[in-house]
Structures are given as structure tokens and as C-alpha cells.
Amino acid sequence: MQKCIVVSTPGAKFSALALKADFRESLKKVADLGYDAVELAVRNPKILDINEIKELLGKYKLPVPAIGTGQAYGEEGLSFTDSEEEVRKQAVQRIKDQMDFAVELGGAQVIIGLIRGTVHPDMEREIAEQYLIQSMRECADYNPKVRLTLEPVNRYETNLYNDLKSMRLLIDKINRPNVKMLIDTFHMNIEEPDMIKSILEAKDYITHVHFADSNRWAPGCGHINFSEIIDTLQKINYQGAISAEILPKPSPDESVRLTIEYYKKLGL
Numbered sequence: 001m002q003k004c005i006v007v008s009t010p011g012a013k014f015s016a017l018a019l020k021a022d023f024r025e026s027l028k029k030v031a032d033l034g035y036d037a038v039e040l041a042v043r044n045p046k047i048l049d050i051n052e053i054k055e056l057l058g059k060y061k062l063p064v065p066a067i068g069t070g071q072a073y074g075e076e077g078l079s080f081t082d083s084e085e086e087v088r089k090q091a092v093q094r095i096k097d098q099m100d101f102a103v104e105l106g107g108a109q110v111i112i113g114l115i116r117g118t119v120h121p122d123m124e125r126e127i128a129e130q131y132l133i134q135s136m137r138e139c140a141d142y143n144p145k146v147r148l149t150l151e152p153v154n155r156y157e158t159n160l161y162n163d164l165k166s167m168r169l170l171i172d173k174i175n176r177p178n179v180k181m182l183i184d185t186f187h188m189n190i191e192e193p194d195m196i197k198s199i200l201e202a203k204d205y206i207t208h209v210h211f212a213d214s215n216r217w218a219p220g221c222g223h224i225n226f227s228e229i230i231d232t233l234q235k236i237n238y239q240g241a242i243s244a245e246i247l248p249k250p251s252p253d254e255s256v257r258l259t260i261e262y263y264k265k266l267g268l
Helices: 023-033 050-059 071-076 085-104 125-142 164-174 185-191 195-201 226-235 252-265
Strands: 002-008 037-041 066-068 109-112 148-150 179-184 206-211 241-244
Touching: 002 023, 002 252, 023 050, 023 252, 037 241, 050 085, 066 085, 071 085, 085 109, 085 125, 109 179, 109 206, 125 148, 125 164, 148 164, 164 179, 164 195, 179 185, 185 195, 185 206, 195 226
Parallel strands: 002 037, 002 241, 037 066, 066 109, 109 148, 148 179, 179 206, 206 241
Antiparallel strands: none
């Protein structure tokens, strides 16, 4: 499993990002500390200098296993379940742009987290789910070689697919081979009665993993039993990245250092 951490392009408002200042400096820091890979959090790849990003990633020998897309929801309000058709179209196009970016980066997964949306007060849940499934199918069919990775997110952030079981059922409904699942220990700690059992039941769906402790600090700073989770991931033959999506606490530099030290304690 790869030791990975999320790095954002500058200006991100999402709080659970340890590194979101100078992009070049962040990549150097990650490489110097001994991380194997970097997950990129990107609002809009169309405004990035992709050649420069690829050059920096190559310089520091950092592959990109996944691209985070939630900033488009948090900062622009784009989602697959918006009541306005034009907003839904923009959300789908943004994910297609992220998929093109993923190809440029050598085959990264594209994460579908909060951009999937919520069930709005004036909307029937069935309608929201229909919008979501339609959007996911359109994106999945756009390039079947790019994997879309749905993330169960806790109930305090969305009311649409919070746990692994319901997300498995959604993925089955979407019925596209390039649609899989990301599990995040912070969200699982809130939603899963038995995290280990949930992972085992979702073993055929999981293609990416986020680590954050119960307080969303670096792993090892809360009460989650990560050794047990690593053992379970090994049991299901998970060989992907373990990517830290954490608050920059007690400071950005300290959070990144604490994470890599804890990864090494876990034997990664």
C-alpha cells in the first residue's frame, strides 16, 4: 500500500486539507518526508498549467492515485442533484474535465464525494437519486477507462449515501464497471457500527482509502484503531493508496510529519 496524502492547488476553502498553500513547496515537502504518492484536490483542472504539474510530479517522483473534486461543490455549488438542470450539467462537465485530467496524470481515479449533492428540502429523494444515477452513468460512459470512485460521507455533510452498505447498493444501481468506492475512516467512524465488518462486506468495491482519525487530525491523534484497519485491508488484498485527508492541526507541517511517522509505525 502506498503512503499518500492530499495536496490541494492554492486557495482551497475546504478545511480538511493539510497542504493547500504553495503547490510546488507542498510537493517537495511530501517527497522529502518519504511519501510514495500524492492525491490532488482540484477545483477546476481547466485553469491549471497541466504541463507544469506533470513536470513537478515527475521531478519529485510522485504518482497520483486519485483526484479530489469536492471544491467544485463547496466553492461553486456544483452538484449532480441540484434542482437546476444547468447546474447539474455544469457538474457533469466538471467531472468529465477531471477525467481528462486523470488521463493526463496516467490514470488517476476521480473521486465523487460531495459533488454528488444532497436531497434538497423541496425535492423528493427518489428524484435526487435519479439525477445522481443519470449523472454518474453519463460520466462513467464518457471514458470507461477512467475509474469514478464514490465516497460515503457522514450525515452532517450530506443526507445522500452516508454508509458503505447504501453506497454498495447505489453502485449496483449505476451498473458501470468503472464506478467503485472510496472509504474514509473519519466518515466511517461516524456512520459504521462495525468498521471492520463494513470493509469486509465492501471488499469488491473498494479502490481507494482515506485515513483521518476520529477528530479528523492525523492518524494516531484520535481513537480509531488503524492497525486493525490495515490488517483488514491486507486481508481483502487491497493494494492501493492510503491517503491522508486531514485537518492541518496542530499545524500544516506538523500534521504532515505526524502522518508519515504513523504510517511507518503501521508498517506501510
